[in-house]
Amino acid sequence: MESTYWLLAVAVVMSMSYVSVEGTPGSNCTGNADICADNETCSDPTCVTREYNDGCLFPDKCLLGLIRYSDTCKTSMKCVCVTIFSVYVNIFSKGSCKTGKLGDKGVCDNTTGKCACTTGYSWEAEKCKANGYGHACTANEDCKSGNLGDKGVCDTTTRKCACITGYSWEAEKCAANGHDHACTANEDCKSGNLGDKGVCDTTTSKCACITGYSWEAEKCATNGHDHACTANEDCKSGNLGDKGVCDTTNSKCACITGYSWEAEKCAANGYNHTCSNENDCQSGNLGDKGVCDNTTKMCDCNDSYSWKGDNCTANGYNDTCNTTPDCQLGSLGENGTCNIATKMCHCKDGFFWEVDMCKANGAADVIISMTLMLGAFFYKKIV
Numbered sequence: 001m002e003s004t005y006w007l008l009a010v011a012v013v014m015s016m017s018y019v020s021v022e023g024t025p026g027s028n029c030t031g032n033a034d035i036c037a038d039n040e041t042c043s044d045p046t047c048v049t050r051e052y053n054d055g056c057l058f059p060d061k062c063l064l065g066l067i068r069y070s071d072t073c074k075t076s077m078k079c080v081c082v083t084i085f086s087v088y089v090n091i092f093s094k095g096s097c098k099t100g101k102l103g104d105k106g107v108c109d110n111t112t113g114k115c116a117c118t119t120g121y122s123w124e125a126e127k128c129k130a131n132g133y134g135h136a137c138t139a140n141e142d143c144k145s146g147n148l149g150d151k152g153v154c155d156t157t158t159r160k161c162a163c164i165t166g167y168s169w170e171a172e173k174c175a176a177n178g179h180d181h182a183c184t185a186n187e188d189c190k191s192g193n194l195g196d197k198g199v200c201d202t203t204t205s206k207c208a209c210i211t212g213y214s215w216e217a218e219k220c221a222t223n224g225h226d227h228a229c230t231a232n233e234d235c236k237s238g239n240l241g242d243k244g245v246c247d248t249t250n251s252k253c254a255c256i257t258g259y260s261w262e263a264e265k266c267a268a269n270g271y272n273h274t275c276s277n278e279n280d281c282q283s284g285n286l287g288d289k290g291v292c293d294n295t296t297k298m299c300d301c302n303d304s305y306s307w308k309g310d311n312c313t314a315n316g317y318n319d320t321c322n323t324t325p326d327c328q329l330g331s332l333g334e335n336g337t338c339n340i341a342t343k344m345c346h347c348k349d350g351f352f353w354e355v356d357m358c359k360a361n362g363a364a365d366v367i368i369s370m371t372l373m374l375g376a377f378f379y380k381k382i383v
Contacts, residue, residue, distance in 0.1 A: 039099035049100045052123050056097050056108035056115050101127055120145030133169045135161045148174055166191030179215045181207045194220055212237030225261045227253045240266055258283030271307045273299045286312055304329045317353050319345045332358055 029035045029042035036047035041054045050056065097106035097115035105128035109116040117128035120142055122135050131137065132146035136159060143152030143161035151174035155162045163174035166188055168181050176192035182205060183189050189198030189207035197220035201208040209220035211234055214227050222238035228251060229235050235244030235253035243266035247254040255266035258280055260273050268284030274297060275281050281290030281299035289312035291302045301312035303326045306319045314330030320343055321327050327336035327345035335358035337348040347358035 039096045050097060050115055051100045052102055052106075052115055052117075054097075054115050055113055057110065057113035103128070131161050133161055133163070133174075137161050147172060177207050179207055179209070179220075183207050193218060223253050225253055225255070225266075229253050239264060269299050271299055271301070271310075271312075275299050285310060315345050317345055317347070317356075317358075321345050331356055335360075 027035055027047045028045050029047045030045040032042075036042050039050055040047040041050045041056075042048075097108050098104055099106060102115060102117065105118050105121050106115055107118045108114075117123055119139075120131055121128040122131050123129075130146035131143050131148070131152070133148055133152075135143070135146070137143050137154035138159065140152070140154050143154050144150060146152065146161070148161055148163065151164050151167050152161055153164045154160075163169055165185075166177055167174040168177050169175075177183065177189050177198075178192035178194055181189070181192070183200035184205065186198070186200050189200050190196060192198065192207070194207055194209060197210050197213050198207055199210045200206070209215055211231075212223055213220040214223050215221075223229065223235050223240070223244070224238035225240060227235070227238070229246035230251065232244070232246050235246050236242060238244065238253070240253055240255060243256050243259050244253055245256045246252070255261055258269055259266040260269050261267075269275065269281050269290070270284035270286055273281065273284070275292035276297065278290070278292050281292050282288055284290070284299075286299055286301060289301050289305050290299055292298075293300045301307050303322050304315055305312040306315055307313075315321060315327050315332070315336075316330040317332060317336075319327070319330075321338035322343065324336070324338045327338050328334055330336070330345075332345055332347060335347055335351045336345055338344070339346050347353050351358040351360055353359075
């Protein structure tokens with residue numbers, strides 16, 4: 001009999017339909033909030049359009065509980081129906097927030113039980129405004145719909161919308177980090193005008209060019225002659241190439257020892273190039289014959305050679321000299337000597353310069369000399 005009763009009860013319950021009688025805006029709802037429409041809330045004594053921060057969650061109806069057991073409403077604002085069947089039947093609930101000033105951006109927050117703006121929007125100036133830079137956030141999605149766009153991210157430290165790594169808030173938008181932007185890591189400097197040449201300077205905490213490059217004409221240009229530097233590596237990627245070095249005197253890129261900046265490149269030092277020591281003069285056209293003149297500080301050939309025809313040629317007749325050995329490597333050979341008075345190479349005594357060589361005085365020369373001497377002697381006697 002009892003089982004028949006319960007089956008009958010269930011059948012009756014299942015066949016029931018709950019009817020809500022809704023009023024219109026302004027309807028009297030005192031003591032009967034259910035009279036208000038789905039997009040309204042009861043503000044005693046009348047129904048008003050539901051707006052931001054109005055309640056939107058209400059205890060659901062537990063139809064089966066009405067038969068024998070009473071409803072138990074938990075703090076979550078949800079009813080738990082206690083029946084012998086443990087059946088939870090939801091007849092209807094009121095909670096629409098897509099109304100009034102919220103419009104299609106309205107949503108019912110299941111945590112607070114109140115109307116709020118949908119993800120990516122915040123209540124501002126009496127409307128749901130797309131989140132932008134500096135807005136409060138809990139997740140990255142909160143920051144994608146406003147002026148940050150796909151460059152928006154929720155800063156886990158400040159819990160505010162900011163720009164993603166590599167971008168900074170500038171001129172009301174997320175601009176790719178470029179030269180001199182603030183940074184904390186190298187990745188902060190790769191998306192802007194620095195590109196793959198960007199790096200975060202650990203001293204200034206600002207974006208700069210990597211080693212070997214300098215900021216020039218709005219880009220990272222390879223370091224070249226006269227660029228500022230702190231180490232030799234700063235001067236190897238540009239027009240100096242492997243001949244580049246950082247001059248510790250003026251902290252600027254220059255050519256290594258033995259080379260000078262000439263015609264937009266490091267050219268091996270040659271004749272008449274400036275120098276400070278012998279090594280400066282032996283990589284170019286002077287070769288191992290090069291020497292640095294201590295007086296002029298210019299590259300020259302060593303004392304046994306003279307600059308002729310774009311190379312150092314062994315001294316010959318009438319070339320400058322300091323000592324006799326300076327005159328014996330060339331055409332004068334061992335018969336050459338340095339005239340101390342004129343500092344010029346000549347043939348030593350007993351030799352004379354003819355057809356590009358020192359020739360020894362011969363017998364004919366002696367006879368001619370004696371004839372001249374005798375002639376002079378007889379001339380004096382006659383006179």
